[in-house]
Amino acid sequence: MWSGPRNISTALMRAWENRPDTTVSDEPLYAAYLAMTGRVHPMGEEILASQPTDPEAVISALTGANPGGLPHVYHKHMAQHMLP
Numbered sequence: 001m002w003s004g005p006r007n008i009s010t011a012l013m014r015a016w017e018n019r020p021d022t023t024v025s026d027e028p029l030y031a032a033y034l035a036m037t038g039r040v041h042p043m044g045e046e047i048l049a050s051q052p053t054d055p056e057a058v059i060s061a062l063t064g065a066n067p068g069g070l071p072h073v074y075h076k077h078m079a080q081h082m083l084p
Contacts, residue, residue, distance in 0.1 A: 016074040023068030025075045033081040
């Protein structure tokens with residue numbers, strides 16, 4: 001799901017993550033976006049430390065095998081995190 005800031009994207013993600021048959025990822029390209037742009041965001045250091053900063057590695061992980069082995073996968077993306 002691709003979203004813009006300040007809408008119901010988090011509520012929708014929370015609904016999906018409450019399903020026992022769904023694996024959820026929350027803004028997996030956020031660290032790559034911060035690393036590539038150098039932008040300062042709240043909790044930026046924690047985000048950079050907890051997620052991969054190489055967008056190709058993130059995309060590869062998201063399009064590879066289902067990490068949770070569950071029948072459904074939900075990815076919440078922010079449109080501005082997708083850089084050329």
